[in-house]
């Protein structure tokens with residue numbers, strides 16, 4: 001599988017290292033879309049990729065799928081163009097917090113949109129629970145190192161946001177993508193409740209999901225190591241892209 005990567009930050013470079021650095025892999029990143037070619041020029045030699053700043057040239061290059069690891073605005077800007085030309089995997093899930101882009105993906109008869117689980121898990125259960133029965137309540141409590149969430153110096157853990165996933169992603173677009181994948185899998189951004197805690201005593205990203213409905217109830221807790229290149233981002237988010245790409249070519253589908 002030939003991959004076109006958008007973004008070469010913490011997640012992008014993690015993928016380059018683990019995909020192109022592994023010779024036995026059947027996946028290769030061939031093209032990388034950036035906005036500053038000088039900043040990332042060194043990647044061409046290190047990972048044998050070609051850099052692009054023109055989206056059309058990028059999409060016309062020798063790639064089977066676009067993997068996005070940039071930010072919400074970039075997805076909003078290019079999604080329409082990409083999905084007409086290629087399958088896409090996107091991790092800046094906040095771009096799908098209203099139905100606009102999801103509808104375009106749903107109506108596309110030529111290309112698919114893949115949304116990895118990112119910094120959380122349990123989305124198989126959430127989708128199963130909503131399939132026939134009702135989900136009554138769905139709550140995400142995220143606890144991150146205070147410095148990832150606020151410039152204020154805090155001496156103790158502080159709830160900095162409480163409300164819907166819709167409002168959470170609007171206020172914290174770099175930290176609340178998981179609230180949107182949870183909403184899309186479950187009961188929508190207005191019904192999914194979010195509590196966001198800034199904690200000066202921790203160095204992990206800790207996410208707790210509580211769900212109840214006709215199926216019963218479940219709770220999950222994820223204690224994620226951050227990527228050192230970007231402490232806001234959990235390593236699990238990068239792994240979820242890598243593993244979702246691998247599963248695309250698998251004959252056995254789990255979950």
Ligand SMILES: NC(=O)C1=CN([C@@H]2O[C@H](COP(=O)(O)OP(=O)(O)OC[C@H]3O[C@@H](n4cnc5c(N)ncnc54)[C@H](OP(=O)(O)O)[C@@H]3O)[C@@H](O)[C@H]2O)C=CC1
Nearest residue numbers: 007008009010011034035070071092118119174177233237
């Ligand atoms: N779904 C989930 O669970 C999670 C999602 N995320 C999201 O994943 C995304 C990537 O995260 P991460 O790698 O940590 O972020 P980084 O900030 O480390 O990297 C972002 C990269 O995107 C590039 N970029 C920004 N705008 C553009 C553009 N217009 N065109 C091309 N490249 C662009 C930046 O380039 P430059 O150097 O030029 O600024 C940078 O290389 C973010 O949206 C983040 O919020 C993160 C964690 C979990």
Ligand SMILES: O=C([O-])CC(=O)C(=O)O
Nearest residue numbers: 119174175176177178234
């Ligand atoms: O990586 C994480 O733990 C979650 C995150 O930043 C996000 O959802 O935007």
